[in-house]
Amino acid sequence: MNEKENNRIKVDASVEYIPYYKDNWGIIKCSIDRVRSGKNIYKGDLMVFKGQMPEPIKGCQYTIVADFASDPKWGDQYVIQSMYTAIEFGDDDTGKKKYLSSLYTPYQIDCMYKALKDPFEALKKRDMESLVKIKGCALKTATYWCHKFHEHYDRAKIYIELEDYNLTNNVVNRLMSTYHSPDLVIDKVKNNPYVLVNEVNGLGWKKADEIALKGGIDPLGETRVAEYIKYYLKMSGDNGMSWLTPDQLLGAILDEIGEEVEDSTITKAIKSLDLWFNDEKTKIGLPYYKVLSFTIAAELLRLKNAESDFKYDGWKDRIKSLEDEQGWEFTDEQMNGIKMGLENNVLVISGSAGSGKTSLVGGILAAIPDYSHVMCALSGRASARLAEVTGETGYTIHRLLGYSGAGFEYNKEKQLGYDIYILDEISMVDAELFYYLIRAIPSGSKLIMLGDPAQLEAIGCGNVAYDMIQSNEIPDILLTKIHRQAAKSAIITNSTAVRHGEQIIDAEWSGTEVRGELQDLVLDCYLDSSNSFYKVMEYFQRLYAQKDFDILETQVIVPVKKRGDSNTYNLNNDIQELYNPARDGLKEESVMTVSSGLRIFRVGDKVINTVNNYKVEPTIYNGNIGIIKDITIEENEEGDETDVMIIDFVGIGRVSIPKDYWEQLDLAYAITVHKYQGSQSDNIIFNFDFASYGLLSRQLIYTGITRAKKKCYLVCQTGALRYGVAQEAISRKQTHLQDSLYEIAHPKLVF
Secondary structure (H helix, E strand, O other), X not given: OXXXXXXXXXXXXXXXXXXXXXXXXXXXXXXXXXXXXXXXXXXXXXXXXXXXXXXXXXXXXXXXXXXXXXXXXXXXXXEEEEEEOOOOOOOOHHHHHHHHHOOOOHHHHHHHHXXXXXXXHHHHOOOHHHHOOOOOOOHHHHHHHHHHHHHOHHHHHHHHHXXXXXXXXXXXXXXXXXXXXXXXXXXXXXXXXXXXXXXXXXXXXXXXXXXXXXXXXXXXXXXXXXXXXXXXXXXHHHOOEOOEOHHHHHHHHHHHHOOOOOHHHHHHHHHOOOXXXXXXXXXXXXXXXXXXXHHHHHHHHHHHHOOOOXXXXXXXXXXXXXXXXHOOOOOHHHHHHHHHHHHOOEEEEEEOOOOOHHHHHHHHHHHOOOOOEEEEEOOHHHHHHHHHHHOOOEEEHHHHOOEEOOEEOOOOOOOOOOOEEEEXXXXXXXXXXXXXXXXXXXXXXXXXXXXXXXXXXXXXXXXXXXXXXXXXXXXXXXXXXXXXXXXXXXXXXXXXXXXXXXXXXOOOOOEEEEEOOOOOEEEEEEOOHHHHHHHHHHHHHHXXXXXXXXXXXXXXXXXXXXXXXXXXXXHHHHHHHHHOOOOOOOOEEEEEEOOOEEEEEEOOOEEEEOOXXXXXXXXXXXXXXXXXXXXXXXXXXXXXXXXXXXXXXXXXXEEEEEHHHHHHEEEOOEEEHHHHOOOOEEEEEEEEOHHHHHHOOHHHHHHHHOOEEXXXXXXXXXXXXXXXHHOOOOOOOEOOHHHHHHHHHXXXXXX
């Protein structure tokens, strides 16, 4: 039994005093009526509890599960893990069975009710004599069943009170992991289930709306319309549409709510909300995105206009020495970029693969060698690539800023301590994270950002890279010349052609061809899409047969997760069976994942984390890839044994992932092009056909090809390749940053 388990207590307590309560968080002082479990080590007359809770009522009795903590400022207190009022089931068995179904298998429940009239009461009273009469239930099993029953007993109240809502066990688990209190869950669901969209991870509009409709909300009423407007504007903003036209918003409302909704209801709903409009009322959005863009603009201009103490006399001589050392000269564009980097505090460097963006940054650093610098990128794989290219440590933005579940260690008040900040893959960084980064950079520093405008756009709020380049307020340089060394690579030359909309195969051509002086691009094109899946498997099998095969340096990428035969779901299953099949002694677990449904994970599998997870140490982020090293049992913080996967993540190391978070994993033998953007592997097998029709574009194809460091196997349907190259994925993002930069840089005169 560890310290945390020793300090956990379960009590019946009556609220005597409420020092603080707001927004579901409070501090209460209680008298103790009964200690159900644990040891009362609190020394005061009234026990102090703090944490998430339903609105407390003075004099009311609650059952509270809490952990003892001695705060240096506030003294001894208990941190609430769960808090609820009395649970009453009555005579109806429905709620009882629903609670049992959340804990035991249908077969176990069936055996329970065949053997006992009321297994619920037997479990509640820990009636071992009755429980062992159940088929397959020996004393050890009965003890385990009772432990599960009482461990989650607080959730029973949810199944009773919200029986009509027909909540699934998965939804109840999500609600409890967010709110900790069944009373609070019940209050949220009954009074305004729409708040669940923003407060509960993995619960979207559809589910919240379904709950609200079951609760009796008017399907054409003002409340539902207003809640949908808030949701839709936030969803749009989070995907780069910071504002919408009135017609865009109206169309979305009619599609979701129905054309029967009255115009007057929509008008009232809009007026009831705090929304942003431009002066002409032609744009509408949430104020948050306007404020965010304005603060980003202010921080960028703070950095740009700050007084600089950088000294770079004699920089051309240092560049000449670098050229002699590396054996090649910088292009005129790169020299101009180095000069701009020295003369400006903020610079955006953009260009295609092979244009020398990283080399340009190396030139800037060589020109001013006496200043400290740090390199960062959004993804763990991209930061690891920075380290590979430069030989220096590359950070994720989160790691650089010292992120923990409580927030960022470095911020506006406590800023970072470097002279030069290099941010790679700027087009992938959303506006929120970009703001958190630049606010932590002190005035007088340099911020150098690198990006490739030909790649797919990041999915997220804002369009920072594009807006900075288009604004004319932030210095930028576009590199257009392919470096002489890079021109030997067909990965570079063919991707560049694709970038410019130039076809790289003739119409109706099919066959296999190896291209480039480096022989680094294999084109395998066919007319019939039924070849896709088998071609991918064939190339993977060939690579797997090589002696130096490395699964972390071999990546299959495709556009889609589910459509067609050659999707990530199918490919992952079959590659797993080829590379890491089931065998005696190999540990494996079946998991219902969020992203792909049922998966089997085995020791040795290549997996990807799909959600930022701040509950594990060290933190892992969306897109981190690693290898499962073990599936075992560890003791958790509460002293209970829990199943864990030990995963060795690239650029992070070994992390223990408790079973509660396995649903956030997926197999990573094959992943989407979008998911792999910002990352690279030695060998890329890139496949697509017309099953990906709606996603095909030159940006997608360019991004896919340039994920390869050494060799790309471009395996695709001829017509799909030619169609994709002809399609320009023009940005439809509607943002505020360009206007905000102009407004701050050119303030209106006030007379």
